[in-house]
Amino acid sequence: MNYVEAKKEFIQTWGTLGNHWGTNRTMSQIHALLLISPDALTTEDIMNELSISRGNTNMNVRDLMDWGLVHKVLKQGERKEYFQAEKDIWKVATQVAKERKKRELDPMIKALEKLSALEGPGKDKKIKAFKNVLEDIQEVAKNTDKTLNTMIKAEENWFWSQLLKVFK
């Protein structure tokens, strides 16, 4: 397998996986493309490489920036915007964990709180079962939340400590 084939396959694979992470296929394909590009790319480059429309490219690049996975790069004397992926994969993983927590876990915890607040003492079998499930889920959710927070904080500390080393 040569570079061109491997690249194609990598983009394909990463795109499929993206579905599972909460990012859509195209978004992950753009991410993959930028990850393996040594240099920053323009919207046009991305359109051509992936054969997708300008609108699609624009929206998904913006989403990638919202996720903190891609950054805008401005070049001296050029008007076009260039895009560059965050290359530190640990940072990518942390970033994804952070965003997913924000988008999935946090809303779930809120929804559960709302639901469990609004039920009086249950005599009925059904109500008892319902309240039990709510409590149990809340327990798991809060534990997960704590664990993720710890991981994210650890990773952030590590990042800053690495950064400090550069200036020491």
Added chain:
Amino acid sequence: MNYVEAKKEFIQTWGTLGNHWGTNRTMSQIHALLLISPDALTTEDIMNELSISRGNTNMNVRDLMDWGLVHKVLKQGERKEYFQAEKDIWKVATQVAKERKKRELDPMIKALEKLSALEGPGKDKKIKAFKNVLEDIQEVAKNTDKTLNTMIKAEENWFWSQLLKVFK
């Protein structure tokens, strides 16, 4: 909010969340319904409660069984199949982690192995960048794999030790 409303909302919420877990909306709604039902339900019960077709119910219940989240229950002298959700939420969480690992992480690791095996020594900037990314991702993926395995095993041990207690 009364029981009926809370139930509706819980099913709704769980369904929305399901999208993020790799299970589809209906599948998670059925799961939610079974989670809060003190007793096992039939296909008909599920159809009526959620206003969905027989075919849809059947397929999604089967998927839930594939995920290990729901079990078939046979009742004395009854011909119908009843369905019951796994109620231990920690077990549910473990099960989901296990399945997602199988469906997402494992294929990714395989794909990466295939890709990184098939590249000779790279002189080109592009090829170097590509190989770097592959290596880094593999590192993260393998770490994640190890962590998940540890968690799953820990949970399984805990489960069996709990079970043993019952018979002691």
Added chain:
DNA sequence: CCAAACTTTCAATTTCAATTGAAAAATAAA
């Protein structure tokens, strides 16, 4: 073996999200 009870399959349809592309808006140079 037959018929009733129940489950599974699958082609056709519906639904919803992703995508397009052209027009509008923004930005910067002349």
Added chain:
DNA sequence: TTTATTTTTCAATTGAAATTGAAAGTTTGG
């Protein structure tokens, strides 16, 4: 200010996945 370049928006379209429902398949009691 005008013009040229680039980005953003969004109504219309496309495409993929979910859903239906009726027909086919399976199982069990008589």
